[in-house]
Amino acid sequence: MREFPVHPSEYRYNTSPVFSMGVFPVRIRSGMILNEVTDELIHLFDSARSVAVLTGAGVSAESGVPTFRGGGDTEIWTWRGKHITELSSAELMATDPKLVWEWFDYRRGMLTEVKPNPAHVALAQWERMFEDFTLITQNIDDLHRMAGSLNVLELHGNIWRARCLRCLSTFEARECPIEQNPPLCLACSGPARPDVVLFGEMLPEGIFEKAETAASRCDLFFVIGTSAVVYPAASLPIAAKQSGAKLIEVNAERTDISFLADVTLLGKAGELLPQFIKVRG
Numbered sequence: 366m367r368e369f370p371v372h373p374s375e376y377r378y379n380t381s382p383v384f385s386m387g388v389f390p391v392r393i394r395s396g397m398i399l400n401e402v403t404d405e406l407i408h409l410f411d412s413a414r415s416v417a418v419l420t421g422a423g424v425s426a427e428s429g430v431p432t433f434r435g436g437g438d439t440e441i442w443t444w445r446g447k448h449i450t451e452l453s454s455a456e457l458m459a460t461d462p463k464l465v466w467e468w469f470d471y472r473r474g475m476l477t478e479v480k481p482n483p484a485h486v487a488l489a490q491w492e493r494m495f496e497d498f499t500l501i502t503q504n505i506d507d508l509h510r511m512a513g514s515l516n517v518l519e520l521h522g523n524i525w526r527a528r529c530l531r532c533l534s535t536f537e538a539r540e541c542p543i544e545q546n547p548p549l550c551l552a553c554s555g556p557a558r559p560d561v562v563l564f565g566e567m568l569p570e571g572i573f574e575k576a577e578t579a580a581s582r583c584d585l586f587f588v589i590g591t592s593a594v595v596y597p598a599a600s601l602p603i604a605a606k607q608s609g610a611k612l613i614e615v616n617a618e619r620t621d622i623s624f625l626a627d628v629t630l631l632g633k634a635g636e637l638l639p640q641f642i643k644v645r646g
């Protein structure tokens with residue numbers, strides 16, 4: 366189990382030799398910035414045996430979901446004068462669970478009409494192309510599953526699920542707006558909370574370990590649409606790189622992890638990801 370979220374200094378900007386850039390078997394220089402998917406990148410993609418992907422809010426930005434820290438058309442920072450880190454916190458859950466539900470109800474309201482975009486669709490297709498493929502997401506919006514991804518490691522939970530505070534069972538809760546605050550458990554009628562990870566809480570049991578294993582095992586790791594500042598999720602590309610994987614970042618802008626990436630693809634995920642599987646001429 367991991368403390369969440371933290372920004373431990375040992376993870377950030379670690380410049381020890383273990384992070385030095387590897388040599389690509391194809392004509393790709395480490396630390397390259399590209400605006401399109403080149404034939405060399407497609408070759409690297411096609412020859413990968415094990416692929417892991419970490420996505421963040423940017424992958425849903427083209428669906429109209431606000432990001433947290435930039436790059437999208439809209440961002441969520443504050444609501445009713447409170448900062449997101451206060452609204453989505455274990456502390457507020459303990460003192461004012463009704464307000465936490467109202468906040469998540471507001472966010473659920475933003476998602477009701479939202480549909481997966483070509484980035485989600487491409488990732489669902491990638492899953493079917495590789496024998497060993499792991500999709501890890503920080504997003505709670507469920508869009509990967511809606512696009513057809515079958516196995517998704519949801520590090521931060523799912524906004525459409527609730528968890529009973531009494532019997533701890535989880536259940537789908539898609540009613541929006543919620544009729545009763547808090548909603549009641551379908552099994553024992555106890556009060557439920559959103560089944561998401563709040564600031565100051567641990568990640569769900571076992572999920573991060575699975576993500577870490579995939580990151581350490583893969584030979585190609587994609588970090589897509591995340592500012593890579595929230596840990597422990599942001600440690601996954603570092604773990605992958607440490608284990609010898611090639612690291613490809615896809616982002617609208619350079620991030621904290623760009624210095625470590627073999628290639629940063631600058632642009633929109635919805636435009637870039639489908640290029641990996643476009644019909645080759």
Ligand code: OAD
Binds near residue numbers: 427620
């Ligand atoms: P952020 O909002 O921090 O970062 C979004 C990233 O997506 C930025 O780096 C943008 O440049 C990039 N981006 C925006 N539009 C894009 C596009 N069309 N294509 C590619 N990239 C694009 O979101 P996360 O890194 O996911 O946690 O945030 C991590 C966590 O912080 C979230 O899961 C959330 C938040 O606190 C919880 O609420 C528990």
